[in-house]
Amino acid sequence: MALTVGLVLIFALLLSVPIAVALGLAAMAGLFFLSPEFLILGPQKILDGMNSFTLLAIPMFILAGTIMGHGGIARRIVNMALVFVGRIRGGLGFVVILSTMFFSGVCGSASADTAAIGSTTMPEMLKRKYPPEFATALLAASGATASIIPPSIDLIIIGIVSGISIGGLFAAGILPGIFNGIALMALCYYYACKLDLPVSDPMNISEKLAVMKDGVLAVLMPVIILGGILGGIFTPTEASAVAVVYGLFVSIIIYQELRLTDLPGVLLQAAKLTGIVMLVLGMASALSFSLAFERIPHQIAQFIAGYTSNWIIFVICVNVTFFIIGMIMDALPAIIILMPILVPAGVALGMEPIHIGIFVAANVSISLFTPPVGVCLYVACGLSKLPIEAVFKPLLPFLGVLLLTLLVISYVPQITLFIPTLLGY
Numbered sequence: 001m002a003l004t005v006g007l008v009l010i011f012a013l014l015l016s017v018p019i020a021v022a023l024g025l026a027a028m029a030g031l032f033f034l035s036p037e038f039l040i041l042g043p044q045k046i047l048d049g050m051n052s053f054t055l056l057a058i059p060m061f062i063l064a065g066t067i068m069g070h071g072g073i074a075r076r077i078v079n080m081a082l083v084f085v086g087r088i089r090g091g092l093g094f095v096v097i098l099s100t101m102f103f104s105g106v107c108g109s110a111s112a113d114t115a116a117i118g119s120t121t122m123p124e125m126l127k128r129k130y131p132p133e134f135a136t137a138l139l140a141a142s143g144a145t146a147s148i149i150p151p152s153i154d155l156i157i158i159g160i161v162s163g164i165s166i167g168g169l170f171a172a173g174i175l176p177g178i179f180n181g182i183a184l185m186a187l188c189y190y191y192a193c194k195l196d197l198p199v200s201d202p203m204n205i206s207e208k209l210a211v212m213k214d215g216v217l218a219v220l221m222p223v224i225i226l227g228g229i230l231g232g233i234f235t236p237t238e239a240s241a242v243a244v245v246y247g248l249f250v251s252i253i254i255y256q257e258l259r260l261t262d263l264p265g266v267l268l269q270a271a272k273l274t275g276i277v278m279l280v281l282g283m284a285s286a287l288s289f290s291l292a293f294e295r296i297p298h299q300i301a302q303f304i305a306g307y308t309s310n311w312i313i314f315v316i317c318v319n320v321t322f323f324i325i326g327m328i329m330d331a332l333p334a335i336i337i338l339m340p341i342l343v344p345a346g347v348a349l350g351m352e353p354i355h356i357g358i359f360v361a362a363n364v365s366i367s368l369f370t371p372p373v374g375v376c377l378y379v380a381c382g383l384s385k386l387p388i389e390a391v392f393k394p395l396l397p398f399l400g401v402l403l404l405t406l407l408v409i410s411y412v413p414q415i416t417l418f419i420p421t422l423l424g425y
Contacts, residue, residue, distance in 0.1 A: 030290030049285020060240030071251025090192020114143030144368035168425030326367020
């Protein structure tokens with residue numbers, strides 16, 4: 001059965017079948033061997049994979065991010081970032097990185113994050129003579145790695161399937177996310193000097209104050225949401241609803257850039273993004289059921305655990321596994337299938353569950369901009385109108401830097417655990 005499932009999945013991927021459909025075909029092939037009523041069992045398992053109250057946070061955060069992109073909140077975040085780093089060489093690249101970090105702290109979706117910030121910053125980078133390939137690689141890497149910053153959808157899913165506190169994962173993702181951002185800014189500054197990229201036009205004090213005053217409500221959004229979650233005021237699912245209500249209020253009432261007539265289009269765009277994520281979740285859940293029935297994930301986990309006598313080797317095995325999987329398929333199914341097995345194995349070696357969740361999330365963030373299935377790379381290339389092949393070489397330095405930060409996050413658990421320890425997780 002395992003061989004058949006694997007062949008169906010690989011064959012579907014080679015034919016460029018959408019990942020959700022490929023997972024569904026592989027799941028049905030596996031269920032065919034398990035039950036003569038596989039046509040009934042399949043839809044049941046797909047629906048079971050989506051039937052979770054905690055998963056409600058995903059469409060709500062996607063909707064919040066879509067509202068921000070259409071309501072002027074994302075643009076104001078970019079303008080505020082430009083006040084602080086615009087006069088540094090390559091400062092517009094810094095703005096991309098900082099804006100994706102701020103924006104990711106609200107919408108939770110890497111693709112929505114990349115699209116919203118990129119639609120504002122990509123034309124400006126091209127206008128200021130940034131090489132299109134470099135600008136595209138920078139946007140893809142920034143949008144992807146910012147996904148580790150809470151409230152990340154990946155962190156929510158990791159918490160659900162692994163039984164790890166989502167609030168603890170949110171607290172743990174802050175410092176690693178900042179660390180990744182600083183590393184990307186250092187690389188951006190190096191290339192800005194090498195390519196002699198321009199600086200932004202100077203602004204006087206009154207102009208800076210005007211921009212900051214205009215954007216304070218936009219920046220206040222992640223403060224309210226994360227503060228409420230980490231302070232125990234509301235759950236991540238409730239926080240997603242707060243994000244939507246706050247985004248609507250600010251965009252419609254305060255900024256008046258989002259009209260009631262725009263809402264159907266906003267809801268439709270959010271529904272499309274949500275449908276993609278939830279369909280993959282449902283199909284992956286059905287596939288994970290069939291694989292779990294044959295104990296295949298257990299065998300993978302046992303293979304890793306059997307060849308690891310300490311947590312250092314365990315981390316290497318997990319990082320290599322997720323890196324390879326992330327390059328050939330969406331990492332979401334791997335999270336759902338492997339995490340319930342790998343977390344107990346890591347805990348048995350003395351690791352903290354929250355630390356395991358974060359360095360796996362860091363792996364997943366890298367897979368979001370690595371070809372051939374990196375969704376953030378596709379979004380960035382769509383905005384710059386470049387083929388993926390043209391961006392591959394400029395992506396390599398960003399990939400190298402983030403692999404180094406991944407090793408630091410993996411082997412220096414204090415970076416991950418500092419804030420959760422302070423908050424009592």
